[in-house]
Amino acid sequence: MRLFHDWYVAILVNADGVEVDRLRWSGGGGVQGAVERLERVGQSRLTPEATQLLERFPESAVEAVGEGPLPEPTQEDLGFLDQAAIRLAERGVADAAGDLDRRLEHLHRAIEEVRVASNVRVSRLVEWLGLFLPDLDLDRDRMGTARALGEADDLGGLARHLGLQTPVHLPARSEWRSLRDHGAAAVEVQGRLDRLEAALHTLAETHLPSLSTLIGPMLAARLCVGAGGRDRLAKLPSSTVQVLGAEKAFFAHLRTGSPPPKHGFLFAHPWVMRSPQWVRGKVARTLAGRCSIAARLDAYEGTPLTAEAVAEFDAKVLAIRAAHPRPPARTGGR
Structure with missing residues (x-):
């Protein structure tokens, strides 16, 4: 005897290939019933129909799911299958939020991307300021320079705050506003990077x-x-x-x-x-x-x-x- 089965049916075939018995799912439980059956099959477990036939004919060889001369599912079966597949997919998406490996990867990749953006902004800022303040140390406390820029009323005030010589050339008002905006953006991106790193620290200490x-x-x-x-x-x-x-x-x-x-x-x-x-x-x-x-x-x-x-x-x-x-x-x- 050979037992062929799928989520909606189970049939028993003898050595001559003649169908001996057949049990179909009656649709009991509706969509939730189909979900439970698909989960059982996915876990390599037998459906109730297949289990019943195997208890009656314990010498039967159980074939792989979906193999053999199985009847086609009815339109009602297919309707339940479509809705059950959607429900399982939604559950899978929800369960993915519990995958700490994936969450850690997203945080790590986001940090890399934001760090690149932060470095580019700060580098642009200090080089721009360096045109007006030639004695500015372009490598020392770049973020501190960006924060000081945001608090200064003009370039002369920024130079005095940083202990630098008064600039010979001053930017136009529109360029000064652009310079300050760029400094504020650099500080904002750095703050975003700090928050991402704090979140990664917390998750890594939990997961690893x-x-x-x-x-x-x-x-x-x-x-x-x-x-x-x-x-x-x-x-x-x-x-x-x-x-x-x-x-x-x-x-x-x-x-x-x-x-x-x-x-x-x-x-x-x-x-x-x-x-x-x-x-x-x-x-x-x-x-x-x-x-x-x-x-x-x-x-x-x-x-x-x-x-x-x-x-x-x-x-x-x-x-x-x-x-x-x-x-x-x-x-x-x-």
């Missing part, structure tokens, strides 16, 4: 508590997004975590034989960034191993890392640096 404790919420979020989600990050080997973010350099190594990358996103962490060049690879490798452990603690709800564990790793980094105070001697001739 151990990883956030180890390397900080921003870098933890970047690793999670780069890996494609918390669960996937937890399954990656530490050697892959080490070079996440350095994919171009890695594939260039495979293609051309250039030296392989020693770190990717992890270079942004002070433990790696502030290490001497000749030990960065060792520090990054050790840090990647700790990140893998932290990601697994987060994914499988283990006991979160403590500040004491982070302090122990900090001491380990210092020990690695102390063990390699000078670059290794080169071997071989010129």
Whole structure:
């Protein structure tokens, strides 16, 4: 005996291909009934009709859903199916809001986009001001300069506030208003960036508590997004975590034989960034191993890392640096 079934029907066929029995859904429960049946089928569970036939003929072989000589659904079945599909889609969209990986990715991407906009606006502003104030330090406290611009009544007042020489050339009133507007826009974009980063910190500390404790919420979020989600990050080997973010350099190594990358996103962490060049690879490798452990603690709800564990790793980094105070001697001739 072979049992063929779908969400609306189940039929039993003998070895000669003759239909022995058939049970159809009667439409009970309406659209909600169809939703529940589709969910059961999606979970590889049998419908009540298929279960009933299998209880009567336990020796039957259950075939895959939708396979075999199944009758066509009726117009009433198709109507229920359309409405049930819409309801399941709406539920899926609502459930997506609970996907912290996707929310973290959107926050991370938004921060990258707004940071680019902020840097462009501020750079334009200080270079514009630098035309009138040649002794303005174009690299020091750019956002402070933008805020001071918004509080100044004129360019001379701004120069006095910043402790600079009185400008020789003054902008026309319309240009001064444009300059102030540009400064206000730069401050507004920076405020938006600050709010996004605060939201990301909160979400990352909730979704990735151990990883956030180890390397900080921003870098933890970047690793999670780069890996494609918390669960996937937890399954990656530490050697892959080490070079996440350095994919171009890695594939260039495979293609051309250039030296392989020693770190990717992890270079942004002070433990790696502030290490001497000749030990960065060792520090990054050790840090990647700790990140893998932290990601697994987060994914499988283990006991979160403590500040004491982070302090122990900090001491380990210092020990690695102390063990390699000078670059290794080169071997071989010129």
